[in-house]
Amino acid sequence: MYQKLREGGFYSIAVDGNKDAPAAKFADEFVHLNFTDKEVLLQYFSGHEVHGILPINDWGTIPAAYVSQKLGLKGISEEAAMASCDKGIMRNTWKKAGIPVPDYFVFSNLQELKNGIKITGFPCVVKPTYSGGGGRGISVLKNENDVEWAYDFAKPYVKNGRFICESFVEGTELTIESVSVNGEVHILAISDKYKPDLRTRVATSLNYPAALSEAQENLVRETVKKAVASLGIHTGMAHTEAIMKGMELKLVETGARGGGSHIFPLIIEAVSGINAPAIMAQLLTGEEPNLQNIQKRGCVYRFFNPGPGILRSVQHMDEVRQWPGVLEIGMLKKPGEEVGNLKNSFERAGHLVTSGEDRNAAWELANKAEAYIQFEVEAI
Numbered sequence: 001m002y003q004k005l006r007e008g009g010f011y012s013i014a015v016d017g018n019k020d021a022p023a024a025k026f027a028d029e030f031v032h033l034n035f036t037d038k039e040v041l042l043q044y045f046s047g048h049e050v051h052g053i054l055p056i057n058d059w060g061t062i063p064a065a066y067v068s069q070k071l072g073l074k075g076i077s078e079e080a081a082m083a084s085c086d087k088g089i090m091r092n093t094w095k096k097a098g099i100p101v102p103d104y105f106v107f108s109n110l111q112e113l114k115n116g117i118k119i120t121g122f123p124c125v126v127k128p129t130y131s132g133g134g135g136r137g138i139s140v141l142k143n144e145n146d147v148e149w150a151y152d153f154a155k156p157y158v159k160n161g162r163f164i165c166e167s168f169v170e171g172t173e174l175t176i177e178s179v180s181v182n183g184e185v186h187i188l189a190i191s192d193k194y195k196p197d198l199r200t201r202v203a204t205s206l207n208y209p210a211a212l213s214e215a216q217e218n219l220v221r222e223t224v225k226k227a228v229a230s231l232g233i234h235t236g237m238a239h240t241e242a243i244m245k246g247m248e249l250k251l252v253e254t255g256a257r258g259g260g261s262h263i264f265p266l267i268i269e270a271v272s273g274i275n276a277p278a279i280m281a282q283l284l285t286g287e288e289p290n291l292q293n294i295q296k297r298g299c300v301y302r303f304f305n306p307g308p309g310i311l312r313s314v315q316h317m318d319e320v321r322q323w324p325g326v327l328e329i330g331m332l333k334k335p336g337e338e339v340g341n342l343k344n345s346f347e348r349a350g351h352l353v354t355s356g357e358d359r360n361a362a363w364e365l366a367n368k369a370e371a372y373i374q375f376e377v378e379a380i
Contacts, residue, residue: 001056001265001277002026008278010285013050015041038063042070052284054277055257056264058085058133065256074284076256080232084256087164088129090231097230099223100250104166110151113165117147123168126150131157133260135202135345140168153343171245173203173252174210176224177259177268179279179291183234185225186291189271190217191301202342205366206263206301208271209359212244219249227251237264237280260345262301262328262353270299270327270355297355298362304331304350306375307340311349315374320352325365328353339377349375 003026005012014027017034024030035041041063045053052073055064061081068075076084083089088106095101105116106129117124127138137157139150154163173193178185192210193203212220220242228238231254239259241252258264258276268276272294279289311333321329331350333339339349352369356362 002028004265004269004275004277005281008275008281010278010281013048015044035060035063038066042067045071051286052281054280054284057257057260058130058255061085061256074235074286076233076235080234081256083231084233084238084254086130086160086162087127087253088162090253091164091166093230094227094251097226099227099230100248102166102169102250102252104164106162106164108161108163110148113151113163114147116165117144120165120167124165125168126154126163126165128154128158128160129162129164130160132159133255138344169243169245169250171243171248171250172210174220174242174244175206175259175263176220176240176242177263177272177276178224178228178238178240179274179276179283179289180228180233180235180238181283181289181291183229185228185233185238186294187221187224188268188274188276188294189299190220196305196342202345202348204303204305204342204348206267207359207363208267208299208301209296211359216244216247219247220244223249223251224254227254231256235283237276239263262351266328266353267299267301270353271295271297273297298357298359299327300352300354300359300362300366302352302354302366302370303348304352304370304373304375305340305342306349307338307377309338309340309377309379311335311337311339312376312378314350314376316372320369320372323365323369325355325362326352326369327355329369338380339375 002012012027013029014023015031015035019032036059053064055061065078065081103120105119107113124141137154141150175191177189178187190210191206191208194205195203224240233256237258240254243250282289329352333349354362354365
């Protein structure tokens with residue numbers, strides 16, 4: 001991301017509570033402090049010249065909005081940031097605006113979950129209203145036997161004492177990347193997801209552009225534009241997730257930042273031709289980004305899931321990295337670590353990003369690369 005900002009002519013200051021954060025190696029300047037504490041962040045930037053604050057995850061969204069307001073910088077309001085981080089507030093906002101969402105209720109303890117389950121019925125989904133993202137604490141409940149397990153699974157990730165239970169919606173899951181300029185929402189990229197049949201619902205492939213009919217895509221675009229605007233995201237990036245079956249669409253969530261991991265700095269540009277970090281920086285510093293030529297190229301974001309067991313070795317990855325069309329490849333898990341237990345997105349073993357003139361070209365390259373790489377896994 002920091003290279004993309006540099007390409008756009010911007011000087012970047014990375015802020016992280018981890019003194020060994022990877023950003024320290026790539027940003028123009030690095031500051032070691034807890035950016036989730038909005039008062040600490042405000043105190044630091046009050047004494048430094050800064051022209052815009054760009055959050056890249058849910059943890060940073062609310063502090064960035066708060067400090068930007070206090071310093072008179074461009075960005076979204078703290079209320080909009082809260083609505084984009086707390087799924088309960090988000091759903092209430094969308095329901096009031098007439099935006100289609102699954103049946104849902106917000107609860108604070110196990111008894112409230114047991115009492116409210118009649119609203120959604122089974123199957124249903126339980127998750128924190130605010131967890132910091134990454135699919136933390138999400139699970140699918142098939143019957144009453146799953147209720148206590150799902151509650152206990154979500155509880156460690158709950159950051160505000162609130163959970164949400166929603167009806168399980170059958171269909172194709174979509175991700176939508178957008179940017180708002182003076183209140184006008186522009187769609188940059190749409191993917192469909194492949195998810196294995198796990199109750200934790202972790203995706204193993206995002207495929208661009210989504211395989212939608214023209215009518216379906218138009219419905220997605222118009223609904224997402226309305227959803228993003230209703231949350232108050234009038235400036236900057238948004239990452240939205242939705243579920244579509246036929247011409248029925250349900251909105252699941254929107255974050256007031258670009259998609260996680262490689263989506264914001266790499267994949268949006270591979271699909272649309274738009275340098276997302278640079279246009280976000282332009283918006284925050286008062287410049288007008290050029291969005292006249294949004295493309296629709298192919299890209300696949302594939303996640304490796306060998307196992308289950310203990311990873312012992314990985315072969316041929318360096319070779320695949322040199323293939324034309326392979327934009328990024330790497331491992332999150334190291335030899336000696338457990339793989340195959342996808343309790344959230346952070347448990348994926350590794351990743352692969354491929355590009356092509358269209359979806360099929362990127363898809364075929366991803367399949368070829370995944371088949372060529374060899375994982376040695378020892379059963380537990």
